[in-house]
Amino acid sequence: MKYTKLPNTDLEISSICLGTMTWGQQNTEAEGHEQLDFALEKGVNFIDTAEMYSVPGKAETQGSTETIIGTWLADRKDRDKIVLASKITGPARNFQHIREDLNFSKKSLEDALHKSLKRLQTDYLDLYQLHWPERAVNVFGVRDYAHENNKQWQDNFAAILENLEAFVKAGKIRHIGLSNETPFGVMRYMEEARKGKRKMISVQNAYNLLNRRDEVGLSEVLLQENVGYLPYSPLAFGQLSGKYLNGATPKDSRVTLFPAYSRYHSESSFRAVEKYHAIAKKHEISLAQMSLAFVRQQPFVTSTIIGATTIDQLSENIDSVNVTLSQEILKEINAIHAEIPNPAP
Secondary structure, three states, rough: OOOOOOOOOEEEHHHHOOOOEOOOOOOOOOOOHHHHHHHHHOOOEEEEOOOOOOOOOOOOOOHHHHHHHHHHHHHHHOHHHHHEEEEEOOOOOOOOOOOOOOOOOHHHHHHHHHHHHHHOOOOOOEEEEEEOOOOOOOOOOOOOOOOOOOOOOOOOOHHHHHHHHHHHHOOOEEEEEEEEOOOOHHHHHHHHHHOOOOOEEEOEEOOOOEEEEEHHHHHHHHHHHHOOOOOEOOOOOOOHOOOOOHHOOOOOOOHHOOOOOOOOHHHHHHHHHHHHHHHHOOOOOHHHHHHHHHHHOOOOOOEEOOOOOOOOOOOOOOOHHHOOOOHHHHHHHHHHHOOOOOOOO
16 A cells, blocks of 8 residues: 555545445445455555435435444444544535534534544544535536525635634544535635634545546645645546446446436546546556546545445455556546546536
């Protein structure tokens, strides 16, 4: 395994982060524990979860992923061996089963954090993230920004940081970060940090060969402001494993089970995947490992969040840390990107 420092911290994290959102629906508790044991044995020490998991989010299974991690922590007594991250759910129409007020007020943070800590059976989180902004932004498959009057949120940046600071001082959170955030949002938080507020140390966004939009704008912010980047969906819901090529519909795959997760299933996405698959085949590496290596090699990437439903998938994904793409392969990848740029934002 390779390791790096999470910017602005003394935390040394693995270059591969174990994502957990399938545990509780696609994966059982026993399978979640097996993945944790396997990942830890392979040198992975960074685990990411969220209060809304497992996915798809629904009342019956909300919090199930954190509960599975919690029973593993209680049994293995390995809390000191991992860097543990979770998230508070932002405003959304479909998650009122989590909390009536889905925002980042002191009351909501208190409720979310303490319930997460209880499910996880720990007294602190190494990283606590805002799952998506309070204001309206173009994320989750929306390409263009449609402006709404977000004035009611403009003064919230400082207040959110003040609310989070109280939990840091209480020892319940070590560091804070963002998820599904834009360059504007990150810079607003950086402005507050320059005024003396606690700094947001990381951003967790979707990033993969089919969605490279964070290279435009956000990558400069990350590098200039020394903010970590934790890309999720590096295999685009499995598209970049090649398992959906030629019209295949694997029985237990996410998109087969949950057709609404079709963000990466556009016609142009399939065309791009076919071309990327040809590059991988030419150079005798798997499409999955090529896709993961591409993400890991970006200069603004800190740790890549992978998810798997089987140990075989998990093993291949973790082993991608040992794959380094040549300049020739990168040139061929970028030629496809120039031809079919960001088919799945």
